[in-house]
Amino acid sequence: MAVTLKQIADKVGVHPSTVSRVLTGRHENFSVGEALRARILDAAKEMNYVPNELARGLRLQKSHTIGIVVPDILNPLYAGLVRSIEKENINERYSFLICNTDEDQEKEIKHIEMLRNKRMDGLLIVPVQKKMDHIKALWAENYPFVLILRRFEKLTTNAVVMENAQDAYKAVEHLIKLGHRRIGFVRGRRTSYEIQGRERGYRSALAAYHIAVDPRCIVGDGCSADDGYAAAKELIKQSNMPSALLVSENVIIVGVLEALFEAGLSIPYDVSVVSFADMTFSPFFSTPLTTISMPIDQIGKESMQILLKQMASPEIHLGRIKTLSGNFIIRKSTHKAFGS
Amino acid sequence: MAVTLKQIADKVGVHPSTVSRVLTGRHENFSVGEALRARILDAAKEMNYVPNELARGLRLQKSHTIGIVVPDILNPLYAGLVRSIEKENINERYSFLICNTDEDQEKEIKHIEMLRNKRMDGLLIVPVQKKMDHIKALWAENYPFVLILRRFEKLTTNAVVMENAQDAYKAVEHLIKLGHRRIGFVRGRRTSYEIQGRERGYRSALAAYHIAVDPRCIVGDGCSADDGYAAAKELIKQSNMPSALLVSENVIIVGVLEALFEAGLSIPYDVSVVSFADMTFSPFFSTPLTTISMPIDQIGKESMQILLKQMASPEIHLGRIKTLSGNFIIRKSTHKAFGS
């Protein structure tokens, strides 16, 4: 069906290799007469030649494609990440194959297997982090990849992560300084790297100000809006509900807001709220949200740059770990505690 | 580097074709002894065999990949679309290569060229719609594809689109029935299919109720939040600003809200707002938004189903056009006009 080099060659009356050389512009150690060159170019255009990247890829051992594995592209955090990765794709050398895991470990494993089958030149992964054998395998085989937002303590791979503990610490400290003593933590997936870091920060901030941690103040385990909704409900029904909340993730906050709204609680008068969040919309919520927002553009940029370097020399383990801090932005959703 | 069929074959002492047959499970017209079969399977596992999809693709003339071209994956509308397309990917037969055009026609042309080079089995496209030659070419060559949300009147390709005019009509009618007479239209990109349909609907609703269209009420041309912001500003500074607004697109509304907020205008008391929108967040804005929301899941599902059919028989032009209606959801951002 599709036109091949050979067909062009036949039409022009020349060898396929010559056509290849003209079309790819490779004249090193080689030269083609101007006239012939022009004839080949014309024929290719006329015949609507579409180079077969599958064949090129097989020969060149390169797919010119990078695999991206994220939890859910519908989460603006990850969509933004993808866009910022794209921006570092100088000269549009690569295209991107995107996979969603929905935080499902088995899906991730299958996706990565598929990406390897399709011979991605490199992988950018936000890992689910329940298992690490398949990541270890990549590492052992010098397959170029960079972990994003999450990494394995026991494995020194390339990674770009956040200062989660520190970021959470700052947020909680802010609440404490506003006079809050009972501060809730709406947690995301307990097993995930960011959340564990953020919980550590939450705990150490309380400890620093000599406030005991009430386990009933820590709720939730999951990363959907529904999970946030359920977790907030649990908090709301408690007799001495926290006067302030730290919400640990982007999408969860939507559910928390819904629960608060449903319960007729007003922000920040009934409850102060700080959230890790990265939605363009945060400022337009009924009460503009005080947030810790991530430097998504920078995360994408660093990740891609490391990956490019790693792809350039796969045999050398860079083991680059870049750690970035979030931006704490105070808006209207936090207020002095009324007792103080 | 990577293990090949031949290496497995050598190790087991058998021909590569036999290995291929065992590993792909193709035993039609063929059979392999149980013992040998097991030995091959073992060897493959032990040697960590990763099939080369590039080679398979070349041989089979299939990439098992579908190209998706959208304006911007960061727009929840398109991210949702991608996810719903994925849901129709039964048995995970395909993976998806995603390209963003940013509504730039040249980018779209380049992306589609690249997708053809990489031999995508099919294409799902939200076209920029300034040029159509490259789409026509796909069509002429029986390349399987489906246009989404936008289509060319002059080209009967597969497409899944919305009843834009009708949807806008309903929204405007709602405003008119609330007593509004001066109704603004914050337009998106003038050249795009949806926007033209929506403008038609806007105009015909006004006409149906004998309200003259004031060209000053129609503002904007662009699809970013900034465009919405600028357009709303323009409306706000007018002496007789409209008492109600129809906002034509998803992301634009964020800018409009910002402008309104900045001008100290309250919704719906100073101005009623209806928007085409598809964000999970709409209900949580300072005033929950009355919206026309699209059945994204259905759009993705229909698109993928049509594409699958088209891929199954590329030589037959299905020319299927599916038209869907939006859901009009009344929330709190619209109110009776105060004059009435």
Added chain:
DNA sequence: TATCTTGAGGAAAACGTTTTCTAGCAAAGA
């Protein structure tokens, strides 16, 4: 005149699969 360079292009292998065609051999049927 004999040898060397240089410019122009061809031949063929290789990348890793899949699939069609062929073939050996044993058991079964005639």
Added chain:
DNA sequence: TCTTTGCTAGAAAACGTTTTCCTCAAGATA
């Protein structure tokens, strides 16, 4: 005993490129 059938497996071509190694003539050089 001779042919057929069924099971098992190998050989080789093909998919569409790229690239290394040739070849061959013409002009330059010694």
